[in-house]
Amino acid sequence: MKKVAVIMGSDSDLPVLESCFQTLRKLNIPYEAHVYSAHRTPDAAGAFAASAREKGFGVIIAAAGKAAHLAGALAARTVLPVIGIPVKASALEGLDALLSTVQMPGGIPVATVAINGSENAALLAAQMLALSDETLAGTLEAMRRDMEAAVLAKDAALSV
Numbered sequence: 396m397k398k399v400a401v402i403m404g405s406d407s408d409l410p411v412l413e414s415c416f417q418t419l420r421k422l423n424i425p426y427e428a429h430v431y432s433a434h435r436t437p438d439a440a441g442a443f444a445a446s447a448r449e450k451g452f453g454v455i456i457a458a459a460g461k462a463a464h465l466a467g468a469l470a471a472r473t474v475l476p477v478i479g480i481p482v483k484a485s486a487l488e489g490l491d492a493l494l495s496t497v498q499m500p501g502g503i504p505v506a507t508v509a510i511n512g513s514e515n516a517a518l519l520a521a522q523m524l525a526l527s528d529e530t531l532a533g534t535l536e537a538m539r540r541d542m543e544a545a546v547l548a549k550d551a552a553l554s555v
């Protein structure tokens with residue numbers, strides 16, 4: 396299976412990524428995590444993205460806050476799919492990062508999840524890898540069935 400790269404703009408983003416890591420581990424998806432910043436380490440970030448495909452990565456997840464250009468900067472250097480997680484890290488509550496991540500110019504797409512939506516970023520990465528992995532697709536389908544059953548159980552238990 397191809398690996399997932401999880402890149403964060405700062406180690407201060409780590410708490411937001413915990414549910415991303417947990418979900419990747421639960422799905423037995425190999426991943427690597429790195430701190431690279433579009434602004435503070437632009438050369439290292441660009442070099443990572445440019446070599447990611449040949450290093451066996453299938454998807455890049457990029458988490459950043461404030462003026463969050465990390466996902467776009469990585470996407471500019473690779474044709475791997477890039478999933479952006481806008482991180483709530485400033486007085487603007489993540490709206491700054493959301494708009495910076497989602498409003499990409501034509502030609503360089505970034506699939507942006509919700510502010511701090513790191514579980515969904517992992518699940519979306521898994522769905523991309525599942526295009527060529529039937530076992531992973533089966534696991535994701537089983538998780539959906541479990542989720543459905545859990546919600547229906549809550550409905551049945553509701554007494555108001």
Ligand code: RP5
Nearest residue numbers: 404405407459460461482484
């Ligand atoms: C962004 O600025 C990072 O992704 C982080 O969310 C935010 C603050 O970074 P630190 O100043 O905490 O390193 O680039």
